[in-house]
Amino acid sequence: MQYRPLGKTGVQVSVIGFGASPLGNEFRQVTVSECESAVDAAVDQGINYFDVAPYYGRTLAEERLGNALVGKRESVFLATKCGRYDREEFDFSAARTFSSVNASLQRLRTDHIDLYQVHDVEFGSTTQIVEETIPALEELRREGKIRFVGITGYGLDVLERIASRSHVDTILSYCRYNLLSDELDQSLRPFAQSAGIGLINASPLHMGVLTALGPPAWHPAPPEVLAAGKRVVDLLHRRNVNPSAFALRYCLDYPHAASTIVGMSSAENVQSNCRVLSMALDSELLSAVRAAATGGYNLSWPSGLDENRDGAN
Ligand code: NAD
Numbered sequence: 001m002q003y004r005p006l007g008k009t010g011v012q013v014s015v016i017g018f019g020a021s022p023l024g025n026e027f028r029q030v031t032v033s034e035c036e037s038a039v040d041a042a043v044d045q046g047i048n049y050f051d052v053a054p055y056y057g058r059t060l061a062e063e064r065l066g067n068a069l070v071g072k073r074e075s076v077f078l079a080t081k082c083g084r085y086d087r088e089e090f091d092f093s094a095a096r097t098f099s100s101v102n103a104s105l106q107r108l109r110t111d112h113i114d115l116y117q118v119h120d121v122e123f124g125s126t127t128q129i130v131e132e133t134i135p136a137l138e139e140l141r142r143e144g145k146i147r148f149v150g151i152t153g154y155g156l157d158v159l160e161r162i163a164s165r166s167h168v169d170t171i172l173s174y175c176r177y178n179l180l181s182d183e184l185d186q187s188l189r190p191f192a193q194s195a196g197i198g199l200i201n202a203s204p205l206h207m208g209v210l211t212a213l214g215p216p217a218w219h220p221a222p223p224e225v226l227a228a229g230k231r232v233v234d235l236l237h238r239r240n241v242n243p244s245a246f247a248l249r250y251c252l253d254y255p256h257a258a259s260t261i262v263g264m265s266s267a268e269n270v271q272s273n274c275r276v277l278s279m280a281l282d283s284e285l286l287s288a289v290r291a292a293a294t295g296g297y298n299l300s301w302p303s304g305l306d307e308n309r310d311g312a313n
Contacts, residue, residue: 001046007198017049022265024057039068041267053081066108081119094136117150122304174202201257228296
């Protein structure tokens with residue numbers, strides 16, 4: 001495994017992070033033993049960054065991850081979230097944040113969370129997040145329940161707006177830097193880099209689009225993106241290259257993300273993703289992939305409140 005510094009936290013995180021949303025059956029039904037084998041394999045491979053949220057499987061992913069980490073908690077950097085609890089249920093109040101952290105600690109079977117993140121900030125009032133949610137996280141930090149404070153979301157402008165008005169250690173952005181997008185690098189990365197904020201790049205497979213199985217039914221991308229992703233996957237199959245491996249390698253080559261968080265729910269996925277560490281991208285094939293992605297590249301979709309959309313302010 002390779003490790004990179006996470007902003008100014010002093011923590012070294014694995015370049016491949018374990019995304020635990022699939023443990024909550026977000027992509028397919030997964031058994032408990034598959035979850036345990038995936039987590040065991042990840043720890044064995046040196047993956048130390050684990051990302052989860054109460055939202056994933058409506059608490060199921062946290063519960064399964066907590067059980068699978070018994071006896072391994074000390075070897076991992078555990079990140080979870082508050083604020084999003086269901087597809088349409090958001091609550092960024094301090095009161096809910098305080099009750100949520102206690103419930104997460106119980107499910108995760110631990111006495112502290114390494115990174116506590118405000119989940120999908122584009123769905124909340126930025127004023128409330130800056131003046132109420134993040135100060136609540138600061139209080140939790142003083143109490144020793146959490147070590148670091150982060151924010152996550154899809155909208156790039158809103159992440160920057162919040163981070164520039166408060167102290168955050170990390171920003172997690174998803175689906176904005178991979179074979180179908182480089183918007184993260186153009187828009188948020190310069191700010192995060194100059195502020196010394198740890199940048200985490202999630203969904204390197206564009207939430208399943210860049211896999212042989214394809215995206216889940218709930219995928220929010222417009223049809224042009226899904227079609228472009230399919231063209232990329234088909235092209236890589238024709239060239240006898242594993243599309244997920246190629247897509248992940250592309251993200252690992254991005255030096256500005258401390259960790260690339262990929263969703264994994266089987267030991268096979270963990271092992272094949274870790275083999276990517278010793279792979280190199282063929283530049284001719286990358287040019288062909290870029291051509292195949294044309295028409296669906298950098299096409300974002302609406303997410304969150306109108307006032308928080310990119311370009312709205
Ligand atoms: P992803 O792009 O990582 O794709 C996950 C899908 O790819 C799953 O179906 C998984 O089984 C499959 N997969 C993984 N490795 C594979 C392989 N080698 N071969 C074939 N298929 C493979 O999308 P994601 O899971 O949504 O994102 C990664 C993680 O990032 C999430 O689990 C979550 O922890 C985090 N995330 C956070 C936010 C947020 O905070 N707002 C949003 C998105 C993702």
